[in-house]
Amino acid sequence: MLKFTLFKIPISVHWMFWLLAGFLGGGLQAQSAADWHKVLVFMLAVFASVIVHELGHALTGCKFGAGQAQIQLHGMGGVAQFGSGGLSRKQRILMTMAGPGASILLAIIFCFVAVNMPQGSQADSYPTFLLAYFVDVVVTINIFWAIINLFPALPLDGGQILRVALGPKKIKLTCVVSFITLAVLGTILLMKTRSIYNLMVILLLGSYTWNLYQQIREG
Numbered sequence: 001m002l003k004f005t006l007f008k009i010p011i012s013v014h015w016m017f018w019l020l021a022g023f024l025g026g027g028l029q030a031q032s033a034a035d036w037h038k039v040l041v042f043m044l045a046v047f048a049s050v051i052v053h054e055l056g057h058a059l060t061g062c063k064f065g066a067g068q069a070q071i072q073l074h075g076m077g078g079v080a081q082f083g084s085g086g087l088s089r090k091q092r093i094l095m096t097m098a099g100p101g102a103s104i105l106l107a108i109i110f111c112f113v114a115v116n117m118p119q120g121s122q123a124d125s126y127p128t129f130l131l132a133y134f135v136d137v138v139v140t141i142n143i144f145w146a147i148i149n150l151f152p153a154l155p156l157d158g159g160q161i162l163r164v165a166l167g168p169k170k171i172k173l174t175c176v177v178s179f180i181t182l183a184v185l186g187t188i189l190l191m192k193t194r195s196i197y198n199l200m201v202i203l204l205l206g207s208y209t210w211n212l213y214q215q216i217r218e219g
């Protein structure tokens, strides 16, 4: 497992993270060396993007006194965890919003980079082509993820915000909203992309809420 520290926050990366990033980057279809270069660039773009998103949560949490933060990157993305420090409801909501906020900020910065990059021409060198692909992927996935992440479904950031906003007494309502959101999102994604992978992600997200719902019912 890859481990390093950034802004005094320990970060660990599970091998499943690389596997899924490689799969999403087209690793199964890659045939030539050029294809593999693009897969690697895609993986790096995903890696940088998830780190920035989680740093948004972690640094905001630390600033509010949530205790020592640590970031883990796993097969489904990433998670920022904290020590024992307690946060107010408003602080928890702000800390949760800081993740998608960091993603949107990164997308805006890279949009600016993309606009100011030399336009593609035959004379472009190969590294410039790969750099342009990196910028392109960062912009696309950060906008896409920020939007998806803000849907009110657990365990996405939007679902966490809803959970904190409604409070522990209305956790059942949070679960119901979560299920409805996932059902609508799943139907739209399936109709638009016809991808089994998207359906699996929705089912996996749904299983989180289902487990939580069972725990509440069992008290």
Ligand SMILES: [Zn+2]
Binding pocket: 053, 057, 099, 100, 149, 157
């Ligand atoms: Zn997040």
